[in-house]
Amino acid sequence: MKNKNITKTNLNREEQKLFSSRNPAEYISNSLKSRLQPGRKAYITKMWLRMKGYGIVEIQHARNIHPYWKSRKMAGSVERNLKRRKNHDYSSHRRLDWTDDTIKEFIMMNGKNKDGRYIHKDYELARHFGSTIPAIQHYRRKYNMAVAIIEKRDCERPSRNRIFNYITKCEQALRKLIA
Numbered sequence: 001m002k003n004k005n006i007t008k009t010n011l012n013r014e015e016q017k018l019f020s021s022r023n024p025a026e027y028i029s030n031s032l033k034s035r036l037q038p039g040r041k042a043y044i045t046k047m048w049l050r051m052k053g054y055g056i057v058e059i060q061h062a063r064n065i066h067p068y069w070k071s072r073k074m075a076g077s078v079e080r081n082l083k084r085r086k087n088h089d090y091s092s093h094r095r096l097d098w099t100d101d102t103i104k105e106f107i108m109m110n111g112k113n114k115d116g117r118y119i120h121k122d123y124e125l126a127r128h129f130g131s132t133i134p135a136i137q138h139y140r141r142k143y144n145m146a147v148a149i150i151e152k153r154d155c156e157r158p159s160r161n162r163i164f165n166y167i168t169k170c171e172q173a174l175r176k177l178i179a
Contacts, residue, residue, distance in 0.1 A: 011044075018044050024054055024062035032068055088123040089132050096131045098139070103167060105129075107160050110143055142167045145174040152178070 011019060018034050018041070021027035027048065031041060049055065063069050096102070106129070111119050118140075120128075125136045146166035150158035166174060 015040070015044055019048055019051075021048065024058040025066070027059065028062045028066050028069075032066075085133055088126055090127045090130050091132050091135075092130065096129060096135065100164075100168075102129065103139075104160070104164060106139055107143065107163055107167065110140065138171070139167070142169075142171055142174060145171070145178055149174065149177050 014034050014036050018027070018030050018036065021030050027045075031045075034041060036044070045059070049059070064073075098106075106125070109120050109125060109128070113119055122133045122136045122140075125131070126133050129136070143163065146163045147158050149166055150156070150162050166177075
């Protein structure tokens, strides 16, 4: 089986327009306007990436910032978020008092793995503490601000006690300390 190199001579007008895109953003726009079959579009994309020297990451980035795809991703996001919050509300409609012990336990469980991702997801912590996802996210923001303040001021790895001293302050006070 011969490996055919793609050239402009063996492409129809639609394919030529797509293949002649100068950058990933233009490629995404031309791809949206194109009436090519998905398989043929994928083939042209693969060849275009090789010819131009771009990677799939650049195409994905261009797609993520394109207005059409942004609107498609955001469609229904409010409803999805409300449903997610409702499904993961472990507070039983009562307010959780974040005591010193609870905050210290949160600090212990808020670790990240070597990839920089949280070991425990928001809903897992919400279930554990009998809280809501927004409450967990609030404490994660405060935790991250406390770490940033300690690293900025002392240029050292923050200890749990030092994080605890900052995390007990309100979020606005922490924002002022970061600035």
